[in-house]
Amino acid sequence: MPTWLERLATALVLGWSVHGGDGFTGSTDFHVSNRQSSHDVMPPRDTCVTSRRAHRASRVYRRTRANGRAVRRWLKTGMPFELRALPPGSDAANNIARADGGNSKRPPLSNSRSGPSRPSRRRQGAVEAGTKSLTEMKKMLYDSRSGDWRKALRAVDGMKKLPGWLIDQKSYCMAITACGRGGQWEQAVRLLREMPTEGAAPDLSAYSAVIDACAKGGQWKMAVFFLMEMPTKGIAPDARSYGAAINACARGGRWKIALDLLREMLARDVTPNVIIYNSAINSCAKAGQWEIAVSLVKEMATVGLAPDVISYSSAISACGRGGRWEEALELLEDMRISGVAPDVITYSSAIAACANGGRWKEAVSLLRKIPTVGLTPNVISYSSVITACAKEGQWKIALDLLREMQAMRFTPNIITYNAAIDACAKGGRWKEAIDLLREMPTVGLPPDVVSYSSVIDACSKGDRWKEAIDILREMPTVGLSPNAISYNSAIDACAKGGQWKEAKGLLREMPTASVTQRVIGYNSAIAACAKGEQWREALALLREMPTVGLHTTVFSYSSAIDACGKRNLWNEAKELLREMTTVGLAPNEVCYNSAIDACGRGDQWEEAVDLLREMPTVGLSPDVFSYSSAIAACAKGDQWKEALAVLKEMSAAGLAPDLICYNSAIDACSKGGRWKMAVALLGEMRAAGLTPNIISYSSAIDACVRGGRWKEGIALLEEMRGSGVVPDAITYHALMVTCAKYG
Template sequence: MQVDVYSFGSAISACATGSMWREALSALGEMQILEILPSIVAWNSAVSACARAGQWQRAFRLLGDLEGMPIEADVVTYSSVMKACDMSSQWQLALALLGSLRRQDVRANLVAFNTAISACVSDRWALAVHMLQESIAQAMCPDPFSLASALDACSAAEDWPLALNCLREGRIGATTPCWNAMIKAAAETGGWTMAVHLLQRMPADQLQPNIMTSGSTLKAAERSSEWDVALFLLVTSIPQRLLRGNVIIHNSLLSAFSQASKWQAALHLLDSMAAQCQPDAVSYNTTITACTRATHSQHAMELLSSMEHQSLERSAISFNSAAGAFADGRWAFSLELLASMSTAAVAPNAGNCSAAMNACEKGGEWRWPLEALATARPGMANTVVYNAAMSACAQAIQWIQACDLMRQMTAGTVAPSVVTFNSLVNALASGRKPELVLQLLPAMAEAASLPNAVTLSSAVDACARGERWMWAFTVLEWFPRHCLPAPLAALRSAASGASGAGRWRRAALLLEASSDAADTAAIASAAAGSESSAPPTVLLDAVAHGATGVLHALNGS
C-alpha cells in the first residue's frame, strides 16, 4: 500500500469522525518522521478530532504549530479550535481567536461567528448578541443556528424582549429552533403571554411546533399565576399530532395542574390519556402529588393501587408522593403506607421515613420516630430524618428525648443543622428549661451553625415561659450581635415575662414601637395587678411615647 499525503489525510479524517484524537496526532507525527508535508485539510482534521474530544489545549497547540510551516491556517482551522474552546467553556479564547482570525486577513465566515456566539451563551450573553449583530454588519446572513444560539443567550439572561429584537434583526425567515429559543426565553422570565402568543403565531409563519415548543410553553404556564388561562390557550394551540402518543407533553400538563393544586383536572387528564398514549409511572406520581396537595388521600391511595394493576413500577417516589396525604397528622395511616412498601418490594429511603415522622409530629406521636431511628439501616438516619424525629419530640414536649437525639447526632457522623437546634430549643421551651437553652446557644458556634431569628425567638420564649425574664432580655442582645432584627413576637415574649414579674416599665419600653391595641392592653392589665403605684394613664403614656427602646429597657429599673 502506497503511503502518501492522501492516504494519511483519509486516515486522519476518519479519526476526526470518531473523535480519535490520539490516533490523529500519531498520524501527524508519523508524517513528520516520513518527511511528508501534511495538507491543511489533514491538519484541520486533526484539530477537529481534538475539538470533538474536548481536548481544547491540544487543538490550540496544533494551531500554534502551524507558524513557520509551509501551510497556513485557514478559517476552518480557526473555527475548529474555537469549537474546542466552546465545548470547554473557554469563551475568552474563542473570542480572541475570532479577533486573531480577522487580523490575519483570514475572512471570518458564518461558522466562525456561530462558534463564537455559542461559546458566549452561558456566561456572556451580551457578547453573543454582539456577535450576531457583528455578523449582520459584515453582510453575513445569519442562519438558524446563529439566531438560535443568540436567542439561547437571551434566555440565559432571562431577557425575552431582547430575544424578540434579535429575531427581527436576523433578516431571515424564522425557523422552529429560533421560535423555540425565544419561547424558552419568555418562559424563563414568566412571560407566559408572550410564550403562548408565539406558539399561536407559528402557523401563520408556516412553522410547525415540536415537542420542545410545547415543553417550553408549558413551563411558562406552570410559572404563571394565571395558570388556567395559560393552560387553556396552550392546550388549544398544541397540535393533536403532538399529543397523540406523547407521554412527555401529557406529563408536563399534569405537572402544571399539580403545581396549581388542581387535582380534579389532573385526574381527568390522567383518565383521558388512554385514548392518546399510555400513562407511565411519572404520570401517576405527578397526579398522586396533585391529590395529596389537596389532602385527598383516598384518590392518592387509589392511584397508588392502580399503578400495581397497570404493572407500573412503584418506586420510593410513588410512596412518598402518597405519604403527603397524611401529613395532617394521620400518622397511623402513614405508618401503614410505609409498611406496605415492604410488600411491594420497595426499600424505604430517608424521604419516606421523614414523611412518616412528620405525620407523627402533627399527630402527637413521638415514640415511633425514636424506634425508627434505633432500627434504621446504615445511611438512612441523616440530618433530615433526625430533624423530623426531633420535631416530633418537641411537639410532644419530650425534651429529654430531644436532648438524647442531639447527643446521638454529635456522637455520630450526622451533623446537626440550624433546624435541629431550633427544634431542640422548642422542646426545651415547652419543657420550661431556659437554663439548658442558654447552654445550647454557645454550643451552636462549636457545631458551625449560627442561630437565626427563629432560634433566638424560641430562646426568648423559653426564658419568658421559664420565668427568667432577665435571661430573655439577655437573649435579645444576641439579635444585633448576629445582625438580625428582633421580631415583634420575641419582644412580646420578653415583655410578657417582664410584666409577669411586675417589671411593667421594661415591658412597656420593649413594645413602644407596637401599635397593636392588644400589646398596650396586656401591659396595662399587668400594671394594674402589680405592686407599682403608677396609674394606667402613665403606663399607656410610656407605651405610646417611650423615648428609648430596647437598649434603655435593658438598663432600666
C-alpha cells in the first residue's frame, strides 16, 4: 500500500490543491499543522517535505482519478479536504514542474476526456485569490524598503504560506534591507540564515544587505564576520560589501580595521569609491588620527577619485581633534584650489580646529569669512568661535558673539551658553557669568551641571568664595546634583580666600568621585589650609590621603611646604621636601621655592642659599622667585655680600632681576650700612627699565641714614618726590633723626 506521503504527492502532481477545512493547507510549500480529524497514519506536528521530494515519491504511484471525490477516497483521510484543480501555467503548477526539472506532465483528470480540463468557476476563483495574495505580499515588501521591517517580515511570512510559492533571493534582499534600515540587524541576520532552508541561496546582494544592517546597528564585529564568510560561500565581496563593513568599523571607532579593509580592497583589485574613502577618513577623524586622514585625502587622487566636500570636512575635523589648526587651514585652501566649495560644516570644523589650537583670532576670521562665500553661519559655527575665545579668556568677544547670534535670530543652545560662561570664568568675570546663568531659563534653556560648575569656577577665579558656595548650594534647589568638579571649584574658591574650614567641610561633603577628582579636592583643601596658615591641618590632610587610597602629588607637597613656610617652620618644610623623593615624587621649582621662602622666614639664609644652588644639580632651573626668596633670606640675615652674590648669579643665569629682587638687595645693603651699594643699585634699577617704588627709595634712604649720609638721603628724598613717589612718615622720621644727629 502506498504511504500517506506518496498518496498526497500523487494528488499534488496531478495538479490538485488540497485545502483543509481545519486550517491545514497542502501545497508544494508544506508547513507544520495539527491534524485533528485525520485517521491517517501521519503523526501530529509532522513536517511535510518540499515539492521536489513529494514529486519524486509520487512516481511510484502515478494514477489518475476522475474527480475530487475519488482522490479523496483514495487518500483515506477523515480530514474535510477540498481538492481544486490547478490550471496549466499557474504559479503552483509551474513550481511543481520546475521542481521535477520541467519533465512532469499533468495527466488528464478523467479517462473519458482527452486534453486539458477546464477548471470550474470555484477552482478558478481560488487561483485568482492566490495570485492576488502574492501580489499583495510583493507590494508590502516593496513598500517596506524605507525601513518598515515589521511589514517586511509580515510579507515574507505571507509568501511562505502561499501554495506552491518559493521566496526568491530578491524578495529576501528587500526584506533584509528593510530590517537594516529599521535598525533590526538581528532580524536581518535571521533572514539570511533562513534563506537556504527556503530554497534561496544567499547571494552577493543578500550578504551586502546584511553587512549594511549590522553597520547601521553598530555591530562592526558581525559586519566583518559576514564579509569574511562570503569567500567561504564562493561569493567574492564587491565594493558595496567592503564599503558597508568599513562603514561599520567607522561607526564602531575601529579605524585600524577600517584601514585594513580598505587596503584589502585595493589588494583584491576591488576599486573603492568616494563614499568608502570618506568612511575611512571619518573613522580616522573620530580617533584623532589626523595624519592618516590627511594622507587618505591625498591618496584618493592616486586611485582616480576626486575628494568631495565630505572628504575634506572629515579630514579637517581630524585636524581639529588633534589641534592641528595649520593643517586644517591648508586643507581649506586645497579645497579652493581643487574647486570644491566648502560648506558650513567645513568652516565649522576649521573653526573648531583653530579653537583646539588656541587660535581664537583665526577662528573669528573664519566666522567672518562665511558670509562672503554665500553661506550663513549656524549655531555650531558661533559656538565653536565662542569656545575658541573661552579657551584664551577672551570673555568680551565671546559675549559680543553671543549677542550677535541673538541679533541674527539664531537660538543659542546650552553649549553656546556654557562656552560663554567658561569664557567669563577664565577672565575672572564672575558677575557676567552669574548674569548668563540667570539669563538661560528666560530663553528656555535650563542650566545644567556644567553651567553651574563654570559659574562656580568664575567665582573662584574672581576670589568670590561666598558667591561660589551660594551657587553650589543653589544646585539642589533646581534639581541638579553637584558633581566633583562643582565641589572642587568651590573648594578652590575657599582656598584662594583662605577659608580653610569651609574648604575642609566641602571636601568631606563631596560625593563619590574618581580618584583624580578626589586628589584635586584634597590638594585644594591643603592649599586652603596653607593660605590660612593652618600647617597642622595641611599636614593632617597630606597624611590622610594614602589612608583613603589616594596618592599624594607634587602639588600636595608644595602646598604643605608652603603651609609650614608661612609659620616659619623651615625645618618641617625642608623635611617634606626630602620626603618627596622617598615616596617617588620629584620636587619641582614650586616646591623648592616654597622651601627657600620657608628658610628665609625662619632666618635660615644659609639653608635658603644652599637650596637655591642645589636646584641645578637635580635638573631644575631657578626662576625669578627662587632668586628673590634667597636674596630676601640674605637680607633678613644681614648678609649683604651674599645678597649681592646671588643677584650677580641671577644675571649670569640670564634672568633679569625684578623689582622685588632689587628691593631685597637694597634692603640687605641698608642693613649692612653699605649706602653706596644701595644708591648704586637704585641707579642700576633705572638703567634696567625698572621704576623704583617707595620700598626702593625708603631702603636706599635708610642706608644713607645708617651711614650718616644725610645729604645723600635728602637728595634721594627730592628725587623720590620728583618721580611721583610720595614719601611715608617712616622715611621723613629717619631723615629728621639723621639731620638732628649730624647737624
